Amino acid sequence: MSTETTLAAGQATASPERLYGVCDYYDAESLLTDGERRVLGRLRSFLDEKAHPLLADHWERGEFPTELGQPLIDLDLMEPAELTGGASGAEPVPARGIYQGFRIFELARTDASLATWYTAQAGLFRTAIRVGASEAQQREWMPRVIDFSLKGVFSLTEPESGSDIAGGLSTTARREGDGWILDGAKRWIGGASTADVLAVFARDVADGQVKAFLVEREAPGVTLEKIHGKTSLRMMQNAHITLTGVRVPEAMRLHNVNSFRDVAAMLRAMRSDVAWIATGLQAGAFEAALGYVNERKQFGRSLGSFQLVQEKLARMLGNVTASLSLVVRLTEQQAKGIYRDQESALAKMQTSLLMRETVALAREVVGGNGITLDTDVARFHADAEAVYSYEGTHEINALIIGRALTGESAFTR
Template sequence: MEPITGSDLYGFKDLLSDSERAALARLGALLDEHVRPVVSDYWERGEFPDQIIEPLINANLMDPPELREAGQEPSGLYNGFRNFEFGRVDASVATYYNAQSGLFRTTVNLGGSAEQVAQLDPLITSFQYKGVFALTEPEHGSDIAGGLSTAAIAEQRDGVDGWLINGAKRWIGGAAQADALAIFARDTADAQVKCFLVPTDAPGVRLHKILGKTSLRIMQNADIELENVWVPASARLMKINSFADVAACLRNMRSDVAWIATGVAAGAYEAARSYVAERNQFGKPLASFQLIQEKLAHMLSNVTASLAMVVRLTQQQDAGTYKDENSAMAKMFTARMLRETVALAREICGGNGILLENNVARHHADAESIYSYEGTHEINSLIIGRAITGIGAFR
């Protein structure tokens, strides 16, 4: 019997156009050539492989030539499968790319005025203007909606209207490689949350690499200090005037993370499947044992269910009909399935499952970060619970 290859059992990629599949195939080849050979070494060192940045930028994955030539715009499903393909190879690289293509671009496109979007989106798409999303603070993560303490006060300098920002941000991935930080701060005049594009080299901005991580070690997360940082009024994204506007951004971002979680689960499954096909015990391949096959079936089912959820979520997103609870459920479910899938992958590889060379250990460790970022399991559960009952239970 011919074995199943890949991890898209139900053929969800068939929903894409030929041009979109061609662009994704080109991405897969790029990742195989430039990323797969180096990620384990850089993961162990806790460093980012800067040499992969130029090939990723030159690939024009946000505005792929295959689609331009076909007269098509990238669909939500294409963007989702792009995150999926990144995740299959490495969660840190997926997170790095999504920091620009998802978090930062979404913030600008949803939060900026029409003029700001028209000016900045082409620069963001081409990576000429690199940015990151900076919401989380040292003392405020899950309670950021009410607890955000970074402050902004209107202040004029040399006759120019602007803002003075003081505070701190934490866990900001890719900050050291960015041109700008999308800093969320509370306006002292009305106590509402606003967003400011702060240059990383602005006076008063200090970045410190977070050390000692056991997950997403390639991704360079930073602590950021903001001391009397002044920016002109033009640096404020004009459509973000409350945390409700921030929540609208987060709603979109959760779907990106759900796609990454699904991709990482697929990568762990595929690595484990390859291992058991080649590893012999008791005189035959591990893949021939019933208990191993049951675990493989469980893992592929997890990936397939996650794919079904993110595909439908993205279709709703494109149609403008999805809600907070839809993306919260997708992030909660796919992250939980990821955690289960990577554990099974490590398990069927035995002791060798903790070795980087077998391409399971990275996924196993990195799943813990994905499980927590962009909304913990508990917070997303409460978003869903509020929708089910009509009662908010956050306090």
């Protein structure tokens, strides 16, 4: 995947200093500091040189390129010392939300599985600790989350409950002495096989409220099975987890999670990450399609010179631009401490909807070659289906927005 893309004939080309070129038509990148762009530039180089050559083969085999894991961690992307002041010994300042968003965008622009794998730690698990852990627990665990010495995954979805997890969560937690006993099952948990702990959400049999626990992956009673036969996010290793009489000490319970309301606060914060993934995935598909049509010749001329192809390219660019505008503004709001369910839901719903159209148009302009892994378009096209559904389906997010607009809940009771 090239760093820069040339615009149509007669127009200026993107500045060589810019990372995102034509896929960032309104220059949202200008909101980044020079330091943030340097860190993202290093990530870009790693993804282009080390990651991209491995993707098609691993996607086809349904295996994650584990050799990329530690080098990605070593890039120090979550809270880079040069951005937070950590290297100087001063009190670290958290990396800005806009940088974190573009980090997700950059990963997803290369591959959705890589973005999902990294965000499982940097987004889902970190949010579980940030929102759910007590101050004492955060002091102990958060530094290890940031440097990946404590790897974890967010284990909420169940075999029989996805969209209805608020009322349908059936994994149970029973207090026994100075600990808890967990029984139940979780499904679609990405990255579980390489995690140290699973952040498991269970219903307390005593009060019926949802609690959360850090469960060691290899604890007695924990069984993981890889989910086979996927046609989307094939590189991402999703697990079916069975918990049978699993003992967890009280110290490993997330003390600030005492109802599903607390879980909802996590989801509210995490949906913006998925909207960034949907936006980055679109950018990757658009760039791959644009590069292809500018090189491919039919009827003695490049595909990019045909009117119908240019119309589809314009629609794709419009979708990417609209999506990037949405996630940037949402991130700016959240940086001010403004978190609203309907705003996160709107961003996830709309970027995913536009993503579906963008990848379909990309596959269309690439023609028959768009169903092979050679052009990258097929991988983006297939992976978009998983992103469209996870972290809240289109319908669930629409109902969250509708409830905010009308004051009436249309959720099934």
